[in-house]
Amino acid sequence: MNTTELHNLEGLSGVVEAPMVHSVDAAMAAIESHGVCVGPGYEGALFAWRGDDGVLRSRFMCHMAELSFEEHHDANSLRSWLEHWVPQMTEAAPAAE
Numbered sequence: 001m002n003t004t005e006l007h008n009l010e011g012l013s014g015v016v017e018a019p020m021v022h023s024v025d026a027a028m029a030a031i032e033s034h035g036v037c038v039g040p041g042y043e044g045a046l047f048a049w050r051g052d053d054g055v056l057r058s059r060f061m062c063h064m065a066e067l068s069f070e071e072h073h074d075a076n077s078l079r080s081w082l083e084h085w086v087p088q089m090t091e092a093a094p095a096a097e
Contacts, residue, residue, distance in 0.1 A: 004038055011051025012036070018047070022089075024082045028075065031056070041089025048078060060085045 002020045009016070018038040019030040027048055030037035036049035044062035051057060056072040058081050068085065072078040 004040075006036060006038065006047065006049075009036070009047065009049055009051075010057055011053055011055055012049055013052055016049070018049075022086075024079060024086050027082050027086065028079060031075075031078070039086060039089055043091055044085075044089050046082070046085050046089065048082065058082070058085075060088070 003017045004020060006016050006018045016036050017034070018036045019034055021027045021030050021037045021039050022041075027037045027039060027046075031048055031050060037047070039046040044060055044067070046058065046060045048056070048058040056075065056078045058068070058070050058072065058078060059066060060068040068081075070081055072081065
């Protein structure tokens, strides 16, 4: 499994090794096992993590611009967010929410 270091994520102290994912199921599994994941793509990147406070957070960025940042009340909310943004990592024009 490929990983990358992530720094300064909201609610998360220190540097973390994040597995790289390319599907919703892989992202959910990575959050469960590692507490964090990153989804790199040609048209954007997503980050999802469980903070030190237990809150699930997610971010989607494209060309260094943040298109979405959310805090989720449960794993189902995070899954819904991922189902929207994972496909947009490879689509031509991500749509801002």
